[in-house]
Amino acid sequence: MTPSPERRRELLSTAAEVFAAQGYNATTVRRIADEAGMLAGSLYYHFDSKESMVDEILSTFLNELWAGYDEVLAAGLGPRETVEALVTESFREIDRHRAAVAIYQKESQHLATQPRFRYLSESQGRFERAWLGVLERGVAEGVFRADLDIRLAYRFLRDTVWVAASWYRPGGLHSPEEIARQYLSMVLDGITPRGDTDTSRPDTRHDTTTVRPS
Amino acid sequence: MTPSPERRRELLSTAAEVFAAQGYNATTVRRIADEAGMLAGSLYYHFDSKESMVDEILSTFLNELWAGYDEVLAAGLGPRETVEALVTESFREIDRHRAAVAIYQKESQHLATQPRFRYLSESQGRFERAWLGVLERGVAEGVFRADLDIRLAYRFLRDTVWVAASWYRPGGLHSPEEIARQYLSMVLDGITPRGDTDTSRPDTRHDTTTVRPS
Amino acid sequence: MTPSPERRRELLSTAAEVFAAQGYNATTVRRIADEAGMLAGSLYYHFDSKESMVDEILSTFLNELWAGYDEVLAAGLGPRETVEALVTESFREIDRHRAAVAIYQKESQHLATQPRFRYLSESQGRFERAWLGVLERGVAEGVFRADLDIRLAYRFLRDTVWVAASWYRPGGLHSPEEIARQYLSMVLDGITPRGDTDTSRPDTRHDTTTVRPS
Amino acid sequence: MTPSPERRRELLSTAAEVFAAQGYNATTVRRIADEAGMLAGSLYYHFDSKESMVDEILSTFLNELWAGYDEVLAAGLGPRETVEALVTESFREIDRHRAAVAIYQKESQHLATQPRFRYLSESQGRFERAWLGVLERGVAEGVFRADLDIRLAYRFLRDTVWVAASWYRPGGLHSPEEIARQYLSMVLDGITPRGDTDTSRPDTRHDTTTVRPS
DNA sequence: AATGAATGAGCATTCATTCAT
DNA sequence: CATGAATGAATGCTCATTCAT
Structure with missing residues (x-):
């Protein structure tokens, strides 16, 4: 019921916020996932890589x-x-x-x-x-x-x-x-x-x- | 255990250059050591930590x-x-x-x-x-x-x-x-x-x- | 829960081909599913596991x-x-x-x-x-x-x-x-x-x- | 006191044994390290990669x-x-x-x-x-x-x-x-x-x- | 039957740091 | 002072598997 592009945008927005706050290198994929309420590996269903x-x-x-x-x-x-x-x-x-x-x-x-x-x-x-x-x-x-x-x-x-x-x-x-x-x-x-x-x-x-x- | 202040200053200058060029997080201690012509571990004679x-x-x-x-x-x-x-x-x-x-x-x-x-x-x-x-x-x-x-x-x-x-x-x-x-x-x-x-x-x-x- | 034996055989044949070509460990369940024209998760309707x-x-x-x-x-x-x-x-x-x-x-x-x-x-x-x-x-x-x-x-x-x-x-x-x-x-x-x-x-x-x- | 090339050879021999026994893909770097009596990360001092x-x-x-x-x-x-x-x-x-x-x-x-x-x-x-x-x-x-x-x-x-x-x-x-x-x-x-x-x-x-x- | 989305355990690899020599 | 070798924690990523729909 939640079409993919929307979820992508949500996740990207979350990621952007964390990247901006901590810096790209200092941001772990786990941190982004935490913020999005999921596990690190799950991000890779939506994106190829950090x-x-x-x-x-x-x-x-x-x-x-x-x-x-x-x-x-x-x-x-x-x-x-x-x-x-x-x-x-x-x-x-x-x-x-x-x-x-x-x-x-x-x-x-x-x-x-x-x-x-x-x-x-x-x-x-x-x-x-x-x-x-x-x-x-x-x-x-x-x-x-x-x-x-x-x-x-x-x-x-x-x-x-x-x-x-x-x-x-x-x-x-x-x-x-x-x-x-x-x-x-x-x-x-x-x-x-x-x-x-x-x-x-x-x-x-x-x-x-x-x-x-x- | 008497690290010379001069060597310290040299090393800090090298480190600063690398930090500035690559970013603090993206800079490895090894890279600094390379630039200084020594091995990574040797830096710890002069400094406590990165x-x-x-x-x-x-x-x-x-x-x-x-x-x-x-x-x-x-x-x-x-x-x-x-x-x-x-x-x-x-x-x-x-x-x-x-x-x-x-x-x-x-x-x-x-x-x-x-x-x-x-x-x-x-x-x-x-x-x-x-x-x-x-x-x-x-x-x-x-x-x-x-x-x-x-x-x-x-x-x-x-x-x-x-x-x-x-x-x-x-x-x-x-x-x-x-x-x-x-x-x-x-x-x-x-x-x-x-x-x-x-x-x-x-x-x-x-x-x-x-x-x-x- | 009545998977047809025919489909099973087709899928097994596909899987065997991929296993033989790439090796069992190196073969991902996703690859098999791709080859069979379905998603990875769907294979688990037919089989318990890889x-x-x-x-x-x-x-x-x-x-x-x-x-x-x-x-x-x-x-x-x-x-x-x-x-x-x-x-x-x-x-x-x-x-x-x-x-x-x-x-x-x-x-x-x-x-x-x-x-x-x-x-x-x-x-x-x-x-x-x-x-x-x-x-x-x-x-x-x-x-x-x-x-x-x-x-x-x-x-x-x-x-x-x-x-x-x-x-x-x-x-x-x-x-x-x-x-x-x-x-x-x-x-x-x-x-x-x-x-x-x-x-x-x-x-x-x-x-x-x-x-x-x- | 143990010159590098010797250690390399030892480690490679260990690795070869494990690769041969379990297959390359199925062999984890940890397993090799275990067999060599060290931690997985330590192998990377000697080798670039598996x-x-x-x-x-x-x-x-x-x-x-x-x-x-x-x-x-x-x-x-x-x-x-x-x-x-x-x-x-x-x-x-x-x-x-x-x-x-x-x-x-x-x-x-x-x-x-x-x-x-x-x-x-x-x-x-x-x-x-x-x-x-x-x-x-x-x-x-x-x-x-x-x-x-x-x-x-x-x-x-x-x-x-x-x-x-x-x-x-x-x-x-x-x-x-x-x-x-x-x-x-x-x-x-x-x-x-x-x-x-x-x-x-x-x-x-x-x-x-x-x-x-x- | 099949999808979409997620899980969770595990993996190769990196890296700051330690320490005997 | 510096080296060589190792540690151990963390990191990005993979993948078999699950499950509500």
């Missing part, structure tokens, strides 16, 4: 992430609006896939050395190209500061956003959109007061921070 | 870190200058203890659950209080924006700085001071151009970014 | 084998004719129960240690007594060489015949009777040419090599 | 075997003398490597499917070519019967000799040379009496049954 569990967790997450990103990148927005939309989308993904993001942060470098996880490096590459492109375009159009070290700025933005997964708890005080707004405000305008009145309030108009106006 | 190695690596690092931080905090600088000095000091520590910082980033959350590593949480707490204090003072004095969510800004700054250890390579193009300057520029003034002329040039005067002018 | 499958395969085979042997032994043939008939009968059994014979060859020594498979040792004992008797009688009557080490000759004959199951493929170039003839020729007369004309042509008269002239 | 144990057992055996065979094949003996020498050499190897031969018999077909054990198939091929060559030459020179099915005779000889490893016990009544003599007598001249006087006594002159006159 590795295939992280694999499915990470690839599912990345697929959803890129669906969102691609929509943003294809929307033809200006550089600033693209940055806003990408950051907002990222916080939404952190909200929806907190555990997966945390695993990705902690383990991807280590996992990417294995052929099976090549897609992690590829995603990383796509990610970098997308961000560098937006930043360069922004500088060219005068939307971003001309004195930026683009690569440094890229790393700054990338890390700044994703590390949030290590402390973010869904259902907390702030919605992902709210956090995105605050982060964008700091990143775009800095933490010191601006001379001109208007820019001190970061972009909170929904139309620019998201493609999906849901 | 755990005591990370312990020594992390505590040595934190001691040095706090020596620098305390000097900054005791110097009676203004909020902005304090932030500048703390960030610069942090990048200097990343430069000097890259491996230790990377280990700290990846493993501290996990390790801090054990009583032996309580000092990690304590350091974290001190760190948080220091930063929150500076930020609050800055907002009160009008040096930082009044609409900041202080806790969010704290996390933003903290993560922003330390994650750099995951990609920073000592002896690269940029000196730690240079990177600190760029980061501070983005954090303080944002990545979009400022309306008023002066603030677009970030604070690069040495006197304010560091207490130790060495 | 062990009971080999048991049934081997005992069925041995029953048929001894039916043939007993007929030969009871026919009152001379020693040479008895040897010929036994060898021919053996190759016929290899032809009909190739998989079972192969399993018997590979696993009987191992299985015979368990009480359940005592009949394997018993069969082995009967087999040995029958052969030793024929050989002794043959030597006494001058039909076989007087300088034979009877026990060695027994092992030689026994192994020589049964190992053929490891390479024999039913439906190949040679019929079991043809192979029996060739083997008997080598065993009885040797592989070097005989001085006297007649014996170089091995005994191929059907009447002596089999009791069942079918 | 597989590498069989590997070393079989390859060591095959190397020695081929050293003997090559000497025989290079000696330029006539077909009959070559057969005698090969068979005698084979029984000597059975005497010296009984366990390895038994393992080879039972497991080689199964193991040869793995790339690591390709040398098993290669050895098998060399073996076949050598035997077929001698038999063909013997038939051509009139030393062996013209009506032989060469391939069948090859299998007959091959199996006949090697299966002996399943019952042979070193230090028993018969020396390997003695057994070889008896087997050769049966194989060359058959188990029925010859018309001509002399050939009923098989070749027992040392000079022809062995290259190494030790």
Whole structure:
């Protein structure tokens, strides 16, 4: 009566939570099974291996992430609006896939050395190209500061956003959109007061921070 | 039974490098021994356990870190200058203890659950209080924006700085001071151009970014 | 709870094939089920256990084998004719129960240690007594060489015949009777040419090599 | 004080004995360790894996075997003398490597499917070519019967000799040379009496049954 | 008759650690 | 100081078997 895919998803969700909390290596298959209320061996009815569990967790997450990103990148927005939309989308993904993001942060470098996880490096590459492109375009159009070290700025933005997964708890005080707004405000305008009145309030108009106006 | 402190330091340095590269759990004692040109068992002449190695690596690092931080905090600088000095000091520590910082980033959350590593949480707490204090003072004095969510800004700054250890390579193009300057520029003034002329040039005067002018 | 005997036979045949190909221990119940187009658990509707499958395969085979042997032994043939008939009968059994014979060859020594498979040792004992008797009688009557080490000759004959199951493929170039003839020729007369004309042509008269002239 | 290679040999000998008695798959690493008076994990100080144990057992055996065979094949003996020498050499190897031969018999077909054990198939091929060559030459020179099915005779000889490893016990009544003599007598001249006087006594002159006159 | 899901015992293997030499 | 050999606990995984449906 319980169709297989549902059970898989439940188990993967459990596994992701444990992986995120303890680290992939430090997590034993027995621990996951405990958490799922079954015996270690029983997990192997649903999954080939511990590795295939992280694999499915990470690839599912990345697929959803890129669906969102691609929509943003294809929307033809200006550089600033693209940055806003990408950051907002990222916080939404952190909200929806907190555990997966945390695993990705902690383990991807280590996992990417294995052929099976090549897609992690590829995603990383796509990610970098997308961000560098937006930043360069922004500088060219005068939307971003001309004195930026683009690569440094890229790393700054990338890390700044994703590390949030290590402390973010869904259902907390702030919605992902709210956090995105605050982060964008700091990143775009800095933490010191601006001379001109208007820019001190970061972009909170929904139309620019998201493609999906849901 | 008189292990020379020098050999210890060498071995710890080797261990730190491997821990940073592969992760603490994924690193075998044998791997460290290989790298040090000895057999696994021989390490136990110098150290009690693998755990005591990370312990020594992390505590040595934190001691040095706090020596620098305390000097900054005791110097009676203004909020902005304090932030500048703390960030610069942090990048200097990343430069000097890259491996230790990377280990700290990846493993501290996990390790801090054990009583032996309580000092990690304590350091974290001190760190948080220091930063929150500076930020609050800055907002009160009008040096930082009044609409900041202080806790969010704290996390933003903290993560922003330390994650750099995951990609920073000592002896690269940029000196730690240079990177600190760029980061501070983005954090303080944002990545979009400022309306008023002066603030677009970030604070690069040495006197304010560091207490130790060495 | 009325499993049809036909299905049982089909499944046993499938199982025997896999056991013979991969070895009993190396064969998983799942593999057999795959081959039979069902799930592993479903086999347990038909059989108590994996062990009971080999048991049934081997005992069925041995029953048929001894039916043939007993007929030969009871026919009152001379020693040479008895040897010929036994060898021919053996190759016929290899032809009909190739998989079972192969399993018997590979696993009987191992299985015979368990009480359940005592009949394997018993069969082995009967087999040995029958052969030793024929050989002794043959030597006494001058039909076989007087300088034979009877026990060695027994092992030689026994192994020589049964190992053929490891390479024999039913439906190949040679019929079991043809192979029996060739083997008997080598065993009885040797592989070097005989001085006297007649014996170089091995005994191929059907009447002596089999009791069942079918 | 116990140099490594010696211990290795001891352990391999123990392992070979257990493998031969129980079969490779059915043998647990614990069982081997028990027999060696150590814990299962300790074996891994000496060997990479259970597989590498069989590997070393079989390859060591095959190397020695081929050293003997090559000497025989290079000696330029006539077909009959070559057969005698090969068979005698084979029984000597059975005497010296009984366990390895038994393992080879039972497991080689199964193991040869793995790339690591390709040398098993290669050895098998060399073996076949050598035997077929001698038999063909013997038939051509009139030393062996013209009506032989060469391939069948090859299998007959091959199996006949090697299966002996399943019952042979070193230090028993018969020396390997003695057994070889008896087997050769049966194989060359058959188990029925010859018309001509002399050939009923098989070749027992040392000079022809062995290259190494030790 | 067969499925889907689970059990539980056992297995090969890893690894931090110990210790006599 | 370092080695060589071993320990023992834990780990990921396999597989025959069970059983409600």
